[in-house]
Amino acid sequence: xxxxxxxxxxxxxxxxxxxxxxxxxxxxxxxxxxQNSASEPPLTAHAPVAEPSAPTVPPAPRxxxxxxxxxxxxxxxxxxxxLLIALANDAVFTSxxxxxxxxxxxxxxxxxxxxxxxxASPGVIDGINGGNVAKAIAAFEMMVGxxxxxxxxxxxxxxxxxxxxxxxxxxxxxxxKDIAGPFVPVMPDDYAEQALLPGSFYRDPxxxxxxxxxxxxxxLRRLNPDVDFFAAGTEIMVANPGRKQTVKVASIVADKGRxxxxxxxxxxxIVVAYPATIGSADLPSPTGIHAVKAIAINPEYWYRPKVNFxxxxxxxxxxxxxxxxxxxGAVWIGLDKPTYGLHGTPEPSRIDKTxxxxxxxxxxxxxxxxxxxxxxGVVVDFREPExxxxxxxxxxxxxxxxxxxxxxxx
Numbered sequence: 001x002x003x004x005x006x007x008x009x010x011x012x013x014x015x016x017x018x019x020x021x022x023x024x025x026x027x028x029x030x031x032x033x034x035q036n037s038a039s040e041p042p043l044t045a046h047a048p049v050a051e052p053s054a055p056t057v058p059p060a061p062r063x064x065x066x067x068x069x070x071x072x073x074x075x076x077x078x079x080x081x082x083l084l085i086a087l088a089n090d091a092v093f094t095s096x097x098x099x100x101x102x103x104x105x106x107x108x109x110x111x112x113x114x115x116x117x118x119x120a121s122p123g124v125i126d127g128i129n130g131g132n133v134a135k136a137i138a139a140f141e142m143m144v145g146x147x148x149x150x151x152x153x154x155x156x157x158x159x160x161x162x163x164x165x166x167x168x169x170x171x172x173x174x175x176x177k178d179i180a181g182p183f184v185p186v187m188p189d190d191y192a193e194q195a196l197l198p199g200s201f202y203r204d205p206x207x208x209x210x211x212x213x214x215x216x217x218x219x220l221r222r223l224n225p226d227v228d229f230f231a232a233g234t235e236i237m238v239a240n241p242g243r244k245q246t247v248k249v250a251s252i253v254a255d256k257g258r259x260x261x262x263x264x265x266x267x268x269x270i271v272v273a274y275p276a277t278i279g280s281a282d283l284p285s286p287t288g289i290h291a292v293k294a295i296a297i298n299p300e301y302w303y304r305p306k307v308n309f310x311x312x313x314x315x316x317x318x319x320x321x322x323x324x325x326x327x328x329g330a331v332w333i334g335l336d337k338p339t340y341g342l343h344g345t346p347e348p349s350r351i352d353k354t355x356x357x358x359x360x361x362x363x364x365x366x367x368x369x370x371x372x373x374x375x376x377g378v379v380v381d382f383r384e385p386e387x388x389x390x391x392x393x394x395x396x397x398x399x400x401x402x403x404x405x406x407x408x409x410x
Contacts, residue, residue, distance in 0.1 A: 093157035
């Protein structure tokens with residue numbers, strides 16, 4: 001798909017002339033208030049992992065995940081695609097509230113990409129305001145010593161913009177390798193059926209490209225309507241999240257109250273922050289201080305109903321093949337507590353919106369970044385909700401086990 005290279009002002013004038021009837025709706029939207037294992041070899045492929053024990057649950061019905069993108073409300077932001085792209089790249093800070101619900105906003109697109117570049121992950125980039133964005137803003141405030149309230153202001157926006165001047169949305173040309181696969185168009189939910197697959201691969205190029213560029217699948221399609229993602233040579237527009245963190249992580253806090261994971265360097269500075277799904281009420285994550293024991297990229301997953309949990313009618317142990325759509329995603333960071341770990345997920349848009357089987361679940365790209373920043377022995381402090389101090393600058397410094405007190409408060 002060809003995209004115009006006109007400057008934002010020109011595109012804006014043309015688009016507004018063509019869409020004058022939508023101006024009232026956009027003004028109304030703009031005025032709305034925003035709503036808020038233990039034995040894997042380090043960094044090796046195909047290492048078997050298994051999630052922690054849990055009570056037996058009633059068999060779940062069999063179901064298949066469709067090849068089409070996961071359901072989500074269609075954005076009705078009213079912006080033509082070229083206008084949305086131009087406005088996102090040229091967005092400036094305003095105090096106007098962000099649209100609520102499933103409305104992509106140009107300023108929010110830029111904000112999410114800039115936060116991602118600053119290693120304060122907002123989860124999937126979709127241009128939609130939400131809790132993971134507020135958590136990422138608060139994390140960036142901690143990183144730069146700004147008063148912590150999780151609300152964007154002009155000073156904080158300027159600091160984010162100073163991290164990179166690159167456009168937040170850029171063109172990308174689909175390659176032969178992108179469409180070569182292998183793919184699994186329909187990923188079965190039943191573990192016995194998954195165990196028969198050659199790999200837990202992406203469903204299609206859309207899912208693969210969305211994860212590569214840290215995007216929600218529906219947002220990728222929104223930016224590229226009527227595009228054949230199986231056609232090599234096709235130009236599409238994607239998010240430009242920037243480079244991975246390279247500063248090594250010396251200790252980790254898994255904050256159960258905030259549903260967020262923080263990585264600190266040796267001096268006690270926050271260098272990465274990720275939204276996370278951390279256990280559940282029925283299947284809690286570990287408590288207290290633990291440590292990274294081993295790291296596996298693209299791990300196999302071992303389902304053991306007598307040790308872990310029972311899924312559907314599956315009563316026998318099963319080996320599920322590795323891949324980004326495996327139950328633990330594309331990465332496993334095992335802890336010294338057997339069968340518990342930090343790992344990826346086949347459904348990044350659901351991070352912090354569902355439960356896990358006791359582990360810490362991250363997007364595949366956040367888990368992969370973290371896996372290359374940690375080493376065996378790194379401390380992981382599971383912080384209980386009642387232990388987490390309030391989000392103010394006057395609270396006690398954050399500490400992690402035997403590690404030094406942090407100079408940046410929660």
